[in-house]
Amino acid sequence: MLDGQIIEIVALSLRVSVFAVILAALIGVPLGALLAVGRFPGRNLATMTINALMGLPPVVVGLGLYLLLSRSGPLGILQLLYTPTAMIIAQMILVTPIIASFSQQVLSDLHAEYDEMLRAMKATRLQVMGTLIRDARHALVTAFLAGLGRALSEIGAVMIVGGNINHATRVMTTAIALETSKGNLRLAVSLGLILLGLAFVINIALVVLRTRLERQAHA
Amino acid sequence: MLDGQIIEIVALSLRVSVFAVILAALIGVPLGALLAVGRFPGRNLATMTINALMGLPPVVVGLGLYLLLSRSGPLGILQLLYTPTAMIIAQMILVTPIIASFSQQVLSDLHAEYDEMLRAMKATRLQVMGTLIRDARHALVTAFLAGLGRALSEIGAVMIVGGNINHATRVMTTAIALETSKGNLRLAVSLGLILLGLAFVINIALVVLRTRLERQAHA
Amino acid sequence: QSTTSTQNSGLYEYLLPLLEQDTGLRVKVVAVGTGQALKNARNCDGDVLLVHAREAEEAFVANEYGLKRHDVMYNDFVLIGPASDPARVRGAGSATEALRRIAAARVPFVSRGDDSGTHRKEISLWKTAGLDPAAGRESWYRETGSGMGATLNIAAGMGAYTLTDRATWISFGNKAGLEILHEGDPALFNQYGVIAVNPARCPGMNTKGAQTFITWLLSPRGQKAIAAYRLNGQQLFFPNAKGKTAKGE
Amino acid sequence: MPDPAPRGNILPLDTAPGHNRRRAETAAWLLMAEELRYERGGRCLLDGISFALSPSGITALLGPNGAGKSLLLRLLGGLIRPDSGRIRFDPAFDGSTGMVFQKPVLLRRSVRANLDHALRIARIPRRQRTGRIAELLVMADLTHCAESPARALSGGEQQRLTMARALVNKPRLLLLDEPTASLDPAATAGFEALTREIARMGTKIMLVTHDLHQARRIADDVIFIHKGRIHEQGPTTAFFAAPRSPEARAYCAGTLIT
Amino acid sequence: MPDPAPRGNILPLDTAPGHNRRRAETAAWLLMAEELRYERGGRCLLDGISFALSPSGITALLGPNGAGKSLLLRLLGGLIRPDSGRIRFDPAFDGSTGMVFQKPVLLRRSVRANLDHALRIARIPRRQRTGRIAELLVMADLTHCAESPARALSGGEQQRLTMARALVNKPRLLLLDEPTASLDPAATAGFEALTREIARMGTKIMLVTHDLHQARRIADDVIFIHKGRIHEQGPTTAFFAAPRSPEARAYCAGTLIT
Numbered sequence A, B: 001m002l003d004g005q006i007i008e009i010v011a012l013s014l015r016v017s018v019f020a021v022i023l024a025a026l027i028g029v030p031l032g033a034l035l036a037v038g039r040f041p042g043r044n045l046a047t048m049t050i051n052a053l054m055g056l057p058p059v060v061v062g063l064g065l066y067l068l069l070s071r072s073g074p075l076g077i078l079q080l081l082y083t084p085t086a087m088i089i090a091q092m093i094l095v096t097p098i099i100a101s102f103s104q105q106v107l108s109d110l111h112a113e114y115d116e117m118l119r120a121m122k123a124t125r126l127q128v129m130g131t132l133i134r135d136a137r138h139a140l141v142t143a144f145l146a147g148l149g150r151a152l153s154e155i156g157a158v159m160i161v162g163g164n165i166n167h168a169t170r171v172m173t174t175a176i177a178l179e180t181s182k183g184n185l186r187l188a189v190s191l192g193l194i195l196l197g198l199a200f201v202i203n204i205a206l207v208v209l210r211t212r213l214e215r216q217a218h219a
Numbered sequence C: 001q002s003t004t005s006t007q008n009s010g011l012y013e014y015l016l017p018l019l020e021q022d023t024g025l026r027v028k029v030v031a032v033g034t035g036q037a038l039k040n041a042r043n044c045d046g047d048v049l050l051v052h053a054r055e056a057e058e059a060f061v062a063n064e065y066g067l068k069r070h071d072v073m074y075n076d077f078v079l080i081g082p083a084s085d086p087a088r089v090r091g092a093g094s095a096t097e098a099l100r101r102i103a104a105a106r107v108p109f110v111s112r113g114d115d116s117g118t119h120r121k122e123i124s125l126w127k128t129a130g131l132d133p134a135a136g137r138e139s140w141y142r143e144t145g146s147g148m149g150a151t152l153n154i155a156a157g158m159g160a161y162t163l164t165d166r167a168t169w170i171s172f173g174n175k176a177g178l179e180i181l182h183e184g185d186p187a188l189f190n191q192y193g194v195i196a197v198n199p200a201r202c203p204g205m206n207t208k209g210a211q212t213f214i215t216w217l218l219s220p221r222g223q224k225a226i227a228a229y230r231l232n233g234q235q236l237f238f239p240n241a242k243g244k245t246a247k248g249e
Numbered sequence D, E: 001m002p003d004p005a006p007r008g009n010i011l012p013l014d015t016a017p018g019h020n021r022r023r024a025e026t027a028a029w030l031l032m033a034e035e036l037r038y039e040r041g042g043r044c045l046l047d048g049i050s051f052a053l054s055p056s057g058i059t060a061l062l063g064p065n066g067a068g069k070s071l072l073l074r075l076l077g078g079l080i081r082p083d084s085g086r087i088r089f090d091p092a093f094d095g096s097t098g099m100v101f102q103k104p105v106l107l108r109r110s111v112r113a114n115l116d117h118a119l120r121i122a123r124i125p126r127r128q129r130t131g132r133i134a135e136l137l138v139m140a141d142l143t144h145c146a147e148s149p150a151r152a153l154s155g156g157e158q159q160r161l162t163m164a165r166a167l168v169n170k171p172r173l174l175l176l177d178e179p180t181a182s183l184d185p186a187a188t189a190g191f192e193a194l195t196r197e198i199a200r201m202g203t204k205i206m207l208v209t210h211d212l213h214q215a216r217r218i219a220d221d222v223i224f225i226h227k228g229r230i231h232e233q234g235p236t237t238a239f240f241a242a243p244r245s246p247e248a249r250a251y252c253a254g255t256l257i258t
Ligand SMILES: Nc1ncnc2c1ncn2[C@@H]1O[C@H](COP(=O)(O)OP(=O)(O)OP(=O)(O)O)[C@@H](O)[C@H]1O
Pocket: D040, D041, D043, D045, D063, D064, D065, D066, D067, D068, D069, D070, D071, D072, D102, E145, E148, E149, E152, E153, E154, E155, E156, E157, E182, E184
């Protein structure tokens, strides 16, 4: 049954997750850098919050968005529920804490080394953050990979805000869940392995990229 | 309905996830260290595989384990299906790649610094790994937090191998899913917030620990 | 262990303590869709099945995975939709007529699309109505590929029509402006069956427990208990053991 | 092969930092340290440090290992804060400070990119940067490895790079922490010529060194600290002719136990 | 305050590395480098390096910044591999090597833990370690900051710690890369006394330094490299009396351009 649709489903999975990770990186990396660099009140609290948010259950994110975006919800008029956009938002929310936490750790370590040098140059905080992000970029790739892994394999949130609607919002994980609920376990596992293969291909691409970055940086 | 049971469910969630993360750390950290330190053929492939495995869909892990542990499966005689042990195994499988990837990144960076010094001392590879793990322990805490976040919020795998059995294998996420499917969205969200609070408390504890480790290490 | 899809209604939480009181038997419930339940049971994961997809159940028994199928009870399906009822389903003479109106108005309808008992029932209703919206990739017809609760949430989220069993609906907490628009058509009856898994194929299963469970469920005490279960003041399940009303349709 | 041309690391006049700045004639000091105290880990690492830094010339900061020289330099550069006491600056001081750390800290980038980064932070417009980088590379004698990753440079090359980097903003005050520790004799000579030139142009230099010959050659005055306290300060000639404190005497003789 | 007692960093006899080892009398060399060549980033950093290292005494490795001294030391220590050529060792050599890097690399632990770690890796039994650490701390004059985090030490203190660490296994061969660059005059004198003592006990020392006075004071012979090639080698006195190559002459005069 799925042979014809599989490309459609894989493509949507990729599109949603890659988009979500890009958005999450755009938020998470600067956030992590700010937490690594900043010495402001509430910084520890913010760090802990972000770390705790890595444990945000996808179902809860899905529900929260559902309540917001549903017809009767405050953002109902946007008509985003059961669209890929809603799924992207949901995954972005889930992935951002992961990328932010990871970035914070990596950038903190580098900051310990660069801090005084950059302050002696009178670099602004923004410049410090930029320098750290640039010089740790090969390590940040691991954060993106972790985020992408989470996004691609996530089901709880996309199921609720996407609805697993055939030809519209069905992605790999929700398709797997569907086949599972139909009792087609072998098919479900095969789909899972395709998803894994996909993750592997993306990894090869990114590791090649990271190796280049590392070579540039000569760590 | 849940008021009386909530403690039981929270306790099981904690027990399963903390156990899973401990096991995952025992495997993932040495694995990450080996990949950071070793110069053996297939190392790049192994790294990519581990990174790709971060995208292992929980449902697939659940199904794989299910097929193994099912009464007619090869390990059926162990009678592990629908027990907390099965859930721990499932979460461990999901969390190990995250911890291994993260460790590898963190330990690689430190290895770049320590490598020649340790080789000049004629340290064995095992001693090198041990030294790196010890000196990066505060950074590894972030890896554990990421793993714990994943484990606590995970549903796809524990649902399949645990079965969400009341008083036996029902954890926070499966309880949330149940309430969601009953349409008790507010209750589901409240449970999610409890789970989040839990993650937060664990974080405070671990961040306090990490701060101590950092102070010891004076990074 | 038992496998079923009636957990959402809260029936088990009511029933199982009574069972334990009478027989000392402790039952663990694994709630999954009918299709998955049958598959799980084929793998010997579970001793007893309580499901509602007659043909599949009979095939299960015919293939000697299960011992014997017994009718236990029935409830019925209802067609729900937004209170404003844009397709004017209210007042339709029959379930098929209601579906035709929905198709004609091209208003959103969500289907579970998961091969569950409910989904199969819905498909057969469309067939009777002479329509096949799933084949035509109609944009108003949405296959959610998920459980009843999730599907109801989706219907509530977009204000769509859908078919649900009454038990799930009554206990469902997120009605959000949806209400029952059509009910009572005999075509909407939903028969539940119970099957013990065949011990010949599954050594090590709890045959005795399974038999006790089934016997109790079919006994007058069990049947009365089912009839006595009420949610929000409504009876959800109608016991019909011993084939008295075996032909649910 | 010895080259008859002038050494690369003697700074051409037009790139000398501060060359367009008049000497501050008004104040008698550029900065004034008042009772600085710095504790860490229960040890009092600097205590009762008070001195005035003359507005021009080269001041050598001498003292045995662990005396607190690097800490004092970081205090003056504003990188750490004293637990008590304060540092006052001449109001005419524009705050431009260059700093060379004892341990070179370099970005994980090429030599050129390291300089470019510093120039960007000093807000030098892009058009001027290329030229400035070329000048600085010549000055630090690093033109041949401009594209090498900075952290792969030899110890001495790294130190020359950090020196060049400290000069990008033509600072009024230059804080140098053992800048010739890893330099070869020729580079050291080049460095000394360079600092004298920079000082002549109006940049105040504070120089930590263990090379007493060097201090004697280029410093105008000396501050000697030991165990976190100032034991002696005064003109170089007077200090070396006859150190007044027993610690300074022992230090110069190479027999001071920390 | 000057202390009449002997300086801490003169090594007590019984802790001197290799004191129970007889000199290798058989071979005329401890190691022999044959046509070593090392390229990186398209540049040939070492080329045609051949020399025999005498089995005892102190050999100074001199040369300007970027000559390849640190690379050569790392080749000899087996930390990097030559692109061609090879290094042969006296078969009687037990392989025990101590190394002090130009840039101190220290574990993120206390001073004591750094030494303990090195002792553990050298397989010193636990009972002996405490005593050994105490000896090494005295030798490096770090007893007062044994519990401080090693990376918070001053530059000179860090250098003394890495020196102590290199001695934990009483090595037969000691490779020292500018070990006194950050040391104060007294510590430098202490270091020189220590190395002479260690050499006398039978440890071969190879010492990179830019301090020509130091080389003259303690080295038995000299290898001079420039741009990755050996230009001169021979006894110290002969080298300093009249360097034969123009490069070495210019280097000693402080006018060699790298
Ligand atoms: N964060 C810290 N925690 C504990 N002790 C510290 C810390 N920072 C510095 N110290 C100690 O302060 C003392 C002074 O350090 P400083 O680096 O200023 O010495 P220095 O005069 O520059 O010595 P050197 O000539 O060796 O560079 C040292 O004994 C050092 O161990």
